[in-house]
Amino acid sequence: xxxxxxxxxxxxxxxxxxxxxxxxxxxxxxxxxxxxxxxxxxxxxxxxxxxxxxxxxxxxxxxxxxxxxxxxxxxxxxxxxxxxxxxxxxxxxxxxxxxxxxxxxx
Amino acid sequence: xxxxxxxxxxxxxxxxxxxxxxxxxxxxxxxxxxxxxxxxxxxxxxxxxxxxxxxxxxxxxxxxxxxxxxxxxxxxxxxxxxxxxxxxxxxxxxxxxxxxxxxxxxxxxxxxxxxxxxxxxxxxxxxxxxxxxxxxxxxxxxxxxxxxxxxxxxxxxxxxxxxxxxxxxxxxxxxxxxxxxxxxxxxxxxxxxxxxxxxxxxxxxxxxxxxxxxxxxxxxxxx
Numbered sequence: 001x002x003x004x005x006x007x008x009x010x011x012x013x014x015x016x017x018x019x020x021x022x023x024x025x026x027x028x029x030x031x032x033x034x035x036x037x038x039x040x041x042x043x044x045x046x047x048x049x050x051x052x053x054x055x056x057x058x059x060x061x062x063x064x065x066x067x068x069x070x071x072x073x074x075x076x077x078x079x080x081x082x083x084x085x086x087x088x089x090x091x092x093x094x095x096x097x098x099x100x101x102x103x104x105x106x
Numbered sequence: 107x108x109x110x111x112x113x114x115x116x117x118x119x120x121x122x123x124x125x126x127x128x129x130x131x132x133x134x135x136x137x138x139x140x141x142x143x144x145x146x147x148x149x150x151x152x153x154x155x156x157x158x159x160x161x162x163x164x165x166x167x168x169x170x171x172x173x174x175x176x177x178x179x180x181x182x183x184x185x186x187x188x189x190x191x192x193x194x195x196x197x198x199x200x201x202x203x204x205x206x207x208x209x210x211x212x213x214x215x216x217x218x219x220x221x222x223x224x225x226x227x228x229x230x231x232x233x234x235x236x237x238x239x240x241x242x243x244x245x246x247x248x249x250x251x252x253x254x255x256x257x258x259x260x261x262x263x264x265x266x267x268x269x270x271x272x273x274x275x276x277x278x279x280x281x282x283x284x285x286x287x288x289x290x291x292x293x294x295x296x297x298x299x300x301x302x303x304x305x306x307x308x309x310x311x312x313x314x315x316x317x318x319x320x321x322x323x324x325x326x327x328x329x
């Protein structure tokens with residue numbers, strides 16, 4: 001099987017494994033950033049954040065929307081890149097040829 | 107690894123901003139130069155920035171029972187070097203600070219330092235040393251991306267422990283606690299990040315040899 005497919009399957013397995021390990025509902029899967037915030041409050045209970053976010057997503061739904069947008073924009077551009085490159089006509093892709101030409105220009 | 111808005115004392119926030127700014131400014135200068143000298147790699151630069159965008163949006167469950175996200179900075183560190191990556195990472199962190207209330211403006215300097223400077227420098231250094239030692243590109247890219255990711259999270263933990271030393275254990279005691287949250291959670295995610303970065307570099311070797319040789323990732327001979 002293609003090496004890339006194997007690696008992608010490994011990534012998927014690594015993401016699913018924690019859900020299986022904590023199957024009994026003994027884990028909240030809260031964000032590490034939030035846990036760090038709790039720890040700060042524990043270490044220094046009187047610490048008051050001195051600045052608050054200028055704008056916050058009004059709800060968890062909107063936050064998910066924006067995260068999805070971030071991922072979609074990124075994935076879209078990466079996909080666009082490979083789409084363009086892999087669509088190069090075959091006759092421009094023989095192995096050494098374009099590179100040899102490039103080399104000769106210098 | 108996002109230190110939240112207002113969660114660093116002002117003096118720390120300013121200090122991290124001052125430390126990070128020169129890297130980002132130099133990176134911006136490098137990008138201008140790169141785009142002028144090698145306009146062919148412009149689209150790849152955009153795609154590398156986009157890779158940071160995707161990966162840092164993915165909050166993935168970890169074996170510790172909490173969620174965290176990869177950084178995606180290893181790819182552009184290998185391709186374009188760490189200071190160019192500092193600029194790409196800063197753009198993503200700004201997006202998240204302004205639109206998602208993830209991280210913040212006051213903590214931007216500290217977050218840029220961990221995700222867009224330390225991680226990329228570690229990644230770049232590992233990539234260079236591992237390829238120089240004669241190992242293949244995939245091995246070098248895997249360890250660069252994986253350990254660069256870990257380095258980012260270790261940095262965040264240390265930044266927080268300097269700002270919030272443990273009343274009993276001091277900075278070291280706090281570091282143990284913060285590392286407990288960030289570093290262990292990150293291990294499987296860092297492995298995922300290493301694998302995904304290798305997949306992208308494999309695809310680049312297949313479809314983007316010209317850019318890779320322009321960036322001296324593949325020598326024209328090996329390509």
